[in-house]
Amino acid sequence: MEIYQLTAHELKALMERGEVRAVEVVQAFFKRIEQVEDKVKAFITLTPEQALEQARAVDETRREGRDPGCLAGIPIALKDNLCTEGLTTTCGSRILAHWQPPLEATAVSRLRKAGAVILGKLNLDEFAMGTTTQTSAFYPTRNPWDLGRVPGGSSGGPAAAVAAGETPLALGSDTGGSVRQPAAFCGIVGLRPTYGRVSRWGLVALASSMDQIGPLARDVTDCALVLEVIAGRDPLDPTSLPIDPEPYSKALVPQVQGIKVGIPREYLERAEPGVKEGVAQALKRLEELGARCEEISLPHLEPALVAYHIIAAAEASSNLARFDGLNFGLRVSGRDVEEMYCNTRGQGLGPEVKKRLILGTYFLSKGRYQDYYLKAVKIRTLILQDFRKAWERFDLLATPTTPTVALPFREETFPPLENYHSDIFTIPPSLAGLPALSLPCGWSQGLPVGLQLIGKPLQEPLLLQVAYTLEQAIEFRRARPILEVS
Amino acid sequence: MEYEVVIGLEVHVELKTESKAFCSCPTTFGSEPNTNVCPGCLGLPGTLPAINQKMVEYGLKTALALNCTINPYCLFERKHYFYPDLPKGYQISQQTLPLAVNGYLSVYIEGREKKIGINRVHMEEDAGKLLHVGEYTLVDCNRAGVPLLEIVSEPHINSSQEARAYMEKLRTILLYLGVSDCKMEEGSLRCDVNISLRPKGSEASGTRIEIKNLNSFRSLQKALEYEIERQRAILERGGAIEERATMAWDEEREITYPMRTKEESLDYRYFPDPDLLPLVIDPQWIEEIKRELPELPDARCQRFQEQYGLPPYDAGVLTSSKELADYYEGVVSLYPEPKTVSNWIMSEFLRLLNAYNLEPHEAPVSPQKMADLLHLLKKEIISTKIAKQVIEEMFATGKGPEDIVREKGWVQISDVEALEAIVEEVLAAHPKVVEDYRKGKEKALAFLVGQVMKATQGKANPNLVNRLLKEKL
Ligand SMILES: [Zn+2]
Numbered sequence: 002m003e004i005y006q007l008t009a010h011e012l013k014a015l016m017e018r019g020e021v022r023a024v025e026v027v028q029a030f031f032k033r034i035e036q037v038e039d040k041v042k043a044f045i046t047l048t049p050e051q052a053l054e055q056a057r058a059v060d061e062t063r064r065e066g067r068d069p070g071c072l073a074g075i076p077i078a079l080k081d082n083l084c085t086e087g088l089t090t091t092c093g094s095r096i097l098a099h100w101q102p103p104l105e106a107t108a109v110s111r112l113r114k115a116g117a118v119i120l121g122k123l124n125l126d127e128f129a130m131g132t133t134t135q136t137s138a139f140y141p142t143r144n145p146w147d148l149g150r151v152p153g154g155s156s157g158g159p160a161a162a163v164a165a166g167e168t169p170l171a172l173g174s175d176t177g178g179s180v181r182q183p184a185a186f187c188g189i190v191g192l193r194p195t196y197g198r199v200s201r202w203g204l205v206a207l208a209s210s211m212d213q214i215g216p217l218a219r220d221v222t223d224c225a226l227v228l229e230v231i232a233g234r235d236p237l238d239p240t241s242l243p244i245d246p247e248p249y250s251k252a253l254v255p256q257v258q259g260i261k262v263g264i265p266r267e268y269l270e271r272a273e274p275g276v277k278e279g280v281a282q283a284l285k286r287l288e289e290l291g292a293r294c295e296e297i298s299l300p301h302l303e304p305a306l307v308a309y310h311i312i313a314a315a316e317a318s319s320n321l322a323r324f325d326g327l328n329f330g331l332r333v334s335g336r337d338v339e340e341m342y343c344n345t346r347g348q349g350l351g352p353e354v355k356k357r358l359i360l361g362t363y364f365l366s367k368g369r370y371q372d373y374y375l376k377a378v379k380i381r382t383l384i385l386q387d388f389r390k391a392w393e394r395f396d397l398l399a400t401p402t403t404p405t406v407a408l409p410f411r412e413e414t415f416p417p418l419e420n421y422h423s424d425i426f427t428i429p430p431s432l433a434g435l436p437a438l439s440l441p442c443g444w445s446q447g448l449p450v451g452l453q454l455i456g457k458p459l460q461e462p463l464l465l466q467v468a469y470t471l472e473q474a475i476e477f478r479r480a481r482p483i484l485e486v487s
Numbered sequence: 488m489e490y491e492v493v494i495g496l497e498v499h500v501e502l503k504t505e506s507k508a509f510c511s512c513p514t515t516f517g518s519e520p521n522t523n524v525c526p527g528c529l530g531l532p533g534t535l536p537a538i539n540q541k542m543v544e545y546g547l548k549t550a551l552a553l554n555c556t557i558n559p560y561c562l563f564e565r566k567h568y569f570y571p572d573l574p575k576g577y578q579i580s581q582q583t584l585p586l587a588v589n590g591y592l593s594v595y596i597e598g599r600e601k602k603i604g605i606n607r608v609h610m611e612e613d614a615g616k617l618l619h620v621g622e623y624t625l626v627d628c629n630r631a632g633v634p635l636l637e638i639v640s641e642p643h644i645n646s647s648q649e650a651r652a653y654m655e656k657l658r659t660i661l662l663y664l665g666v667s668d669c670k671m672e673e674g675s676l677r678c679d680v681n682i683s684l685r686p687k688g689s690e691a692s693g694t695r696i697e698i699k700n701l702n703s704f705r706s707l708q709k710a711l712e713y714e715i716e717r718q719r720a721i722l723e724r725g726g727a728i729e730e731r732a733t734m735a736w737d738e739e740r741e742i743t744y745p746m747r748t749k750e751e752s753l754d755y756r757y758f759p760d761p762d763l764l765p766l767v768i769d770p771q772w773i774e775e776i777k778r779e780l781p782e783l784p785d786a787r788c789q790r791f792q793e794q795y796g797l798p799p800y801d802a803g804v805l806t807s808s809k810e811l812a813d814y815y816e817g818v819v820s821l822y823p824e825p826k827t828v829s830n831w832i833m834s835e836f837l838r839l840l841n842a843y844n845l846e847p848h849e850a851p852v853s854p855q856k857m858a859d860l861l862h863l864l865k866k867e868i869i870s871t872k873i874a875k876q877v878i879e880e881m882f883a884t885g886k887g888p889e890d891i892v893r894e895k896g897w898v899q900i901s902d903v904e905a906l907e908a909i910v911e912e913v914l915a916a917h918p919k920v921v922e923d924y925r926k927g928k929e930k931a932l933a934f935l936v937g938q939v940m941k942a943t944q945g946k947a948n949p950n951l952v953n954r955l956l957k958e959k960l
Binding site: 083084090097100102104106202203204205206208236238315319321322323325327338362367374 | 526529530531532533534535536537538565567569571574575576577624626628754756757758761762763764
């Protein structure tokens with residue numbers, strides 16, 4: 002088996018046993034990138050020199066008998082809305098095409114400290130607004146399983162890169178499903194941690210009340226490995242929770258006996274037959290393993306979608322007000338400051354972003370605030386209540402991650418509503434701040450199907466354990482897309 | 488027709504916390520442009536605000552001193568507008584649930600107390616500063632993110648004097664609390680006013696005009712006086728006041744003029760800042776701050792009257808600034824004759840402070856030196872007249888009173904034999920006056936005393952001179 006086909010924990014074991022050096026690992030991944038990147042287009046920026054230098058430092062540290070960190074020498078790539086000090090961070094937008102942040106995301110500095118080697122920055126929907134990675138100002142990323150299909154979004158770059166074997170690990174961000182949905186489309190594991198589990202410092206905000214950074218990887222163990230490094234309180238993020246991370250990866254045992262899993266009826270019914278079938282199979286397997294699955298009703302699915310789009314657009318319109326051409330990023334001058342604002346934002350931002358900013362501004366405006374924003378906040382409370390009720394009976398909930406498998410590319414400027422609906426199952430846990438994970442669980446039309454597991458707040462350990470148990474049982478793990486190597 | 492003036496004040500106070508409201512940059516005034524900045528207060532993508540606890544503490548102190556009700560929890564909200572001095576495109580402020588509401592502040596107009604309601608006290612961040620250089624406008628973000636308190640009064644103010652008294656009282660309280668420098672000229676205390684006129688006895692409110700740019704107590708009062716007259720004139724000739732107008736005060740020409748207003752009224756699109764959780768105020772914290780509140784001007788004024796037996800006027804003047812009140816108490820502790828000390832401080836000391844443009848604690852005359860001076864006077868080593876000269880010297884040189892009296896040879900002559908000889912000489916030189924006195928002309932004695940003082944360069948003990956003259960005559 003080739004190095005690029007291995008998981009992070011397999012690479013970690015190999016390096017710790019001295020069977021392979023970090024430099025070899027990093028070189029192997031850059032070789033793979035060279036072979037497939039033209040097809041996949043997952044990266045915006047590649048940093049081979051820095052990566053090799055970092056890898057050499059890890060090897061040196063290990064040779065000297067010192068501890069190089071728990072992710073030492075393991076390659077990782079970052080969604081390009083995570084600030085990297087001195088390294089261009091574009092958010093997939095023209096307005097930041099050349100911006101080099103003077104700050105680094107806390108999650109990224111924790112990865113560096115643990116010895117992880119950063120390969121580069123990954124493509125995304127512009128400012129993480131989208132479900133296809135088509136709204137990126139640079140180019141769309143393609144689904145490695147079928148290059149004619151989208152990888153999902155907004156973390157399409159991270160999901161495609163991991164699926165294509167360009168990196169064993171990636172960091173994405175999830176607002177309404179931006180980690181889980183592309184993970185499902187690309188047949189990998191994606192975890193959205195509990196809101197507040199991972200510091201948001203250095204993540205360019207889309208919707209602050211829902212944004213969370215999460216890992217994408219080939220298996221559950223790798224996700225756990227990354228989570229234990231990036232989680233934990235950060236004084237720079239007042240919404241980060243004062244809870245220390247645990248060694249999640251070491252606690253993974255294949256055991257689901259007696260665990261009560263709720264299956265929200267409304268979700269399953271809304272999925273296309275192939276997805277429904279794949280998920281049903283996985284749930285059957287889970288029952289065979291000893292879990293107790295039972296139907297439940299979570300009625301506010303459609304209102305959740307609407308509420309999410311109102312809240313996300315409102316927060317985004319506020320968060321993106323700072324892109325005014327003054328202190329950083331693109332500036333397109335004009336006769337006066339007003340015109341400069343208009344030119345900069347007019348030329349710097351793409352149509353999907355503009356649409357959402359206009360909508361968000363409208364939702365917060367005088368006379369509309371009550372009808373839209375406040376109503377959406379009320380719906381959010383209803384959804385929290387739905388979940389709270391569910392937790393009285395269940396340890397976790399299981400749904401399809403998406404209603405469909407990966408969608409084919411469409412060329413319209415404004416995507417069909419179907420694209421917005423591909424987040425419909427991932428949105429409710431986002432609104433409720435719950436941890437949720439997407440696990441590849443089967444196939445439909447030759448494409449991966451994702452199973453979403455939703456946990457109680459801070460119940461990542463149980464979530465990971467159940468996902469791990471199922472993963473061992475359903476033999477998806479080793480499946481890889483066949484990309485013809487050029 | 489008689490009109491009632493209705494005024495409300497909106498005061499912005501820069502808090503003198505060491506660091507900014509939501510990042511750790513220093514708040515130092517007068518630094519090189521854009522040196523007290525970080526990614527946070529520059530509004531760079533990826534940054535998040537973190538609440539400065541000191542700002543909340545200062546806010547609570549102020550709210551409690553203004554008799555407000557503290558909200559059990561308050562919200563930080565975003566106020567949106569595009570302007571080059573606003574790096575994030577929004578200001579973190581408070582709108583729906585401010586820190587505190589429903590307080591009051593007492594002012595004294597011609598000895599009568601008037602309570603002026605405080606509608607709300609809220610926290611927010613300051614914006615940057617724009618510098619216009621030729622055809623360019625430069626942005627200095629040093630001030631961006633400095634914590635501000637906005638204190639909004641109820642429209643309970645009915646004259647320009649009341650407005651000024653309110654502002655002065657507010658400043659005194661803030662200085663007593665030590666939460667702000669309150670330097671109007673540096674912009675750490677700023678004030679906007681709303682003013683309207685309505686027929687006396689009417690319940691309907693008149694059309695409100697806002698006045699900005701009031702950078703001193705004087706401009707506050709002058710601008711209001713001007714604006715009241717302007718509006719009265721318009722109303723009296725049957726005209727209408729401009730709707731929603733904002734005026735600025737022209738310091739030079741002493742007039743208000745309409746400011747250039749945006750075509751449309753701005754919609755700030757307030758909503759709760761999703762980066763900052765609702766701020767829950769622990770009632771225990773409130774209790775703690777209450778316990779630690781310093782004695783405030785009104786309470787101290789009351790105490791000065793009771794403890795030192797001072798007249799209300801004296802107590803009012805002495806407690807008008809914390810430093811002056813501290814100074815007074817410093818002197819009284821060393822020279823326990825409260826009224827004498829009060830007289831000296833209110834006359835000579837304050838006059839010289841003004842002349843030298845100093846604050847009480849900066850005066851070269853420490854409470855110890857002041858007490859020493861009063862002791863010299865009491866022991867009749869110097870006369871009152873000399874004492875006034877001594878205090879002038881003390882301000883000019885910073886020396887102690889004993890040194891000055893010794894160096895200048897200003898020690899009062901209380902030696903009976905020495906004075907007798909001089910008295911004899913004076914009497915001999917003015918036989919006519921002596922005769923007048925003996926005929927019952929009382930004034931003649933004063934002349935003779937004066938002559939003795941003149942002969943001794945003012946150093947003779949005036950009581951002794953009086954006694955000796957009477958004996959000889
Ligand atoms: Zn700062």
